[in-house]
Amino acid sequence: MKFICSKTALVNGVRTVNKAVTKRSTMSILECILINTTDGEIRLTGTDTELGIETLVDGQVEDRGIVAIEAGIFTDIVSNLPDDGDVIVESDENFVTHITCNKANFNIVGKSGEEYPYLPELNRNDSVIISQMALRDVIRQTIFSIAEGGDDSTNQQSMRGELMEIFGDSIRLxxxxxxxxxxxxxxxKDVYDSKKVIVPGKSLNEISKILTGGADDDVEISFNPNHIMFEFENTKVVSRLIEGSFFDVDKMNIKDHETKFKVNKRAFMECINRANLLVKEGDKKPIILDIRDDRVYMMINSTAGNMKEDIEIEKYGKDLMIAFNPKFVLDALKVIEDDEVELYFVNSKAPCFIKNNSETYIYVVLPINFNSIH
Amino acid sequence: MKFICSKTALVNGVRTVNKAVTKRSTMSILECILINTTDGEIRLTGTDTELGIETLVDGQVEDRGIVAIEAGIFTDIVSNLPDDGDVIVESDENFVTHITCNKANFNIVGKSGEEYPYLPELNRNDSVIISQMALRDVIRQTIFSIAEGGDDSTNQQSMRGELMEIFGDSIRLxxxxxxxxxxxxxxxKDVYDSKKVIVPGKSLNEISKILTGGADDDVEISFNPNHIMFEFENTKVVSRLIEGSFFDVDKMNIKDHETKFKVNKRAFMECINRANLLVKEGDKKPIILDIRDDRVYMMINSTAGNMKEDIEIEKYGKDLMIAFNPKFVLDALKVIEDDEVELYFVNSKAPCFIKNNSETYIYVVLPINFNSIH
Structure with missing residues (x-):
């Protein structure tokens, strides 16, 4: 196996596929990046068997072959090669790999790529096109409320992922x-057949890190019953899907409300953030919102001290007193771009909805039982 | 105790004295910042008893008194207050402290400042003036080779600090x-009486972080037999000195050499850095320098693989083969600003000196016994 390429191209390729490589795996082959030049292209692959990333590096194949190289040391070496001059990577029949650039010469021991798992092939007949920027944003704006695993029940498994739905000309996460x-x-931009899949949160997180393109750069998303594939530029990301059912968000009654207020997002977020300062790890003190007339009076009491503050609002409907974990309200406010936000309430025991009129975003936060506070 | 000041002034003050506060101390009072307004000024103090920092905050004292407040929560709160509006801090007779800024109100429980240790007073008769930038740079350029504590012997204690010497119009670390x-x-700028003290590395490190001034902003350094004090702007930093003797650097023979070479610093540093990639934690593989004619041939062999590279030099004197821990050479090269560096050698068992002609810097690296490599 032998190829020649630029340092920049190789560094970018290695960093991309590295996102799918686990640092310590029970299968040591999964700690490697696979280099495959058998079809005349420089193809790099990283996988942890749930998520796989494959990318093509621009360059010249001199000798076709396959080798697997430990990802950590390979990344360190290629990242620190001299900036001028081509990189030559060459493996012998024992998988000893020579990396040369100008006067710098490395020899590292590689492995046979025979045991390396192949990425599944997906049919592109029914694929969906979305801009890289939009996909990256929508992942960032939803991924924070994913459940942090742990439990093995089916329900918990599905909560480790995000529900991705295609219907008409919309995609919803x-x-x-x-x-x-x-x-x-x-x-x-187009209309598609309906689809509904659960994508692991970890996969979405890694994808959002390697989607560096803008609004005009597209990603093509393809599906089979067990996998989802994201393709952009020279890169292909394949993730397993999570089996099981997901909470039916359309069954929530988000139309009715008894209280609603509009508030300056930044000012409100800063208030909640100040309240959150008094909440220490493991100590679940709620922030109480006393929505009265044209103000929200906020207060929090914790072992560290207490805080109160009030803020001007535009209120519609009844006065209401309700309590929340300040972090959950904060997380939602952080990813909303609007200058003003609207919050909808039914009563002190029903969820609060933070949403815009077109409902391109809906953040639901469950209140903390008010009686248990006193 | 009551005072009013701007948020910026208070945040800067708190962050400055925080550098001397230990997160978890056996004396819980040391986890606090002391606020003292008894002499009509807003004086903040933080100390871990080895290092103490005191700073004055611009503002207005309304009520003279003393209170100690847990540093972590106080820093969090003042950093997150609204940006507009004055901050009012007021403590009652039970040390409950009210922090108000616009509509934001916090109450936190403070402590009596009675047990808080006073910083020692130092005489300024014989103090030394140096620019903030110069002191910050010289600390950064020497602190990395301090011993990492552990041992209790006198010798090890002194190696936890840096020797600071004043002689004539020079300061040497x-x-x-x-x-x-x-x-x-x-x-x-001036000539001073000779002084020789050992300053704890931790103290120097914290001082370098709060010295934000430039070449024209001065620090005044004062001494007593057990302490050193650094004063600049409204801030006073007092550190205990380390007792004991320090290695006499003037006894080293740095004049004689058998081999010398001049090399492009950046290119040489990049080579050594590449060699260092193959050195894993705990695995002390040396880089071998084969200094021959007009080149240095470098090679390293580790469990991860091997690397070789050569670089052009201007050599004077004999050919030489010598081995080093690449990290030690790298650390020195990183803090040298010159484009070209000169390395001096006697033989493969004697220390290497990296120094400039005026000897404003001298970095000494001991070689690794060459015979033990093979």
Whole structure:
């Protein structure tokens, strides 16, 4: 196996596929990046068997072959090669790999790529196109409310992922952790057949890191019953899907409300953030919102001290007193771009909805039982 | 105790004194910042008894008194207050402290300041003036080769600090860890009496972080037999000195050499850095320098693989083969600003000196016994 390429191209390729490589795996081959030049292209692959990333590096194949190289040391070496001059990577029949650039010469011991798992092939007949920027944003704006695993029950498994739904010209991502729900919908350029899959949160997180393109750069998303594939530029990301059912977000009654207020997002977020300062790890003190006339009076009492503050609002409907985990409200406010936000309430025991009129975003936060506070 | 000040002034003050506060101390009072307004000024103090920092905050004292407040929560709160509006801090007779800024109100429980240790007073008769930037740079350029504590012997204690010497119009800092020595000398504007003290590395490190001034902003350094004090703007930093003797750097023979070479610093540093990639934690593989004719041939062999590279030099004297821990050479090269560096050698068992002609810097690296490599 032998190829020649630029340092920049190789560094970018290695960093991309590295996102799918686990640092310590029970299968040591999974700690490697696979280099495959058998079809005349420089193809790099990283996988942890749930998520796989494959990318093509621009360059010249001199000798076709396959080798697997430990990802950590390979990344360190290629990242620190001299900036000028081509990189030559060459493996012998014992998988000893020579990396040369100008006067710098490395020899490292590689492995046979025979045991390296192949990425599944997906049919592109029914694929969906979305801009890289939109996909990256929508992941960032929903991923924080994913459940943090642990439990093995089917329900918990599905909460480790996000529900991705395609219907008409919309794509919608939903995540939930039992205390809150985040829902984002974006419009696509075309109309597609309906689809509904649960994508592991870890996969979405890694994909969002390697989607560096802008609004005009597209990603093509393809599906089979067990996998989802994201393709952009020279890169292909394949993730397993999570089996099971997901909470039906459309069954929530989000139309009715008894109280609603509009508030300056930044000022409100800063208030909640100040309240959150008094909440220490493991100590679940709620922030109480006393929604009265044209103000919200906020207060929090914790072992560290207490805080109160009030803020001007535009209120519609009844006065209401309700309590929340300040972090959950904060997380939602952080990813909303609007200058003003609207919050909808039914009573002190029903969820609060933070949403815009077009409902391109809906953040649901469950209140903390008010009686248990006193 | 009551005072009013701007948020910016208070945040800066709190962050400055925080550098001396230990997160978890056996004396819980040391986890606090002391606020003292008894002399009509807003004086903040933080100390861990080895290092103490005191700073004055611009503002208005309304009620004289003393209170100690847990540093972590106080820093969090003042950093997150609204940006507009004055901050009012007021403590009652039970040390409950109210922090108000616009509509934001916090109450936190403070402590009596009675048990809080006073910083020692130092005489300024014989103090030394140096620019903030010069002191910050010289600390950064020597602190990395300080010994990392652990041992209780007197010798080890002194190696936890840096030797600071004043002689004539020079200040010199030296640090060493048994494998290497870093020496930096800078010129002062005035001539002073000779002084020789050992300052704890931790104190120097914290001081370098709060010295934000430039070349024209001065620090005044004062001494007593057990303490050193650094004063600048509204801030006073007092550190205990380390007792004991320090290695006499002037006894080293740095004049004689059998081999010398001049090399492009950046290119040489990049080579050594590449070699260092193959050295894993705890695996002390040396880089071998084969200094021959007009090149240095470098090679390293580790469990991860091997690397070789050569670089053009201007050589004077004999050919030589010598081995080093690449990290030690790298650390010295990183803090040298010159485009070209000169390395001096006697033989493969004697220390290597990296120094400039005026000897404002001297970095000494001990070689690794060459015979033990093979």
């Amino acid at each position: 939903s995540s939930l952790d039992g205390h809150r729900i985040s829902i984002r919908r974006i419009q696509l | 030296s640090s060493l860890d048994g494998h290497r020595i870093s020496i930096r000398r800078i010129q002062l």
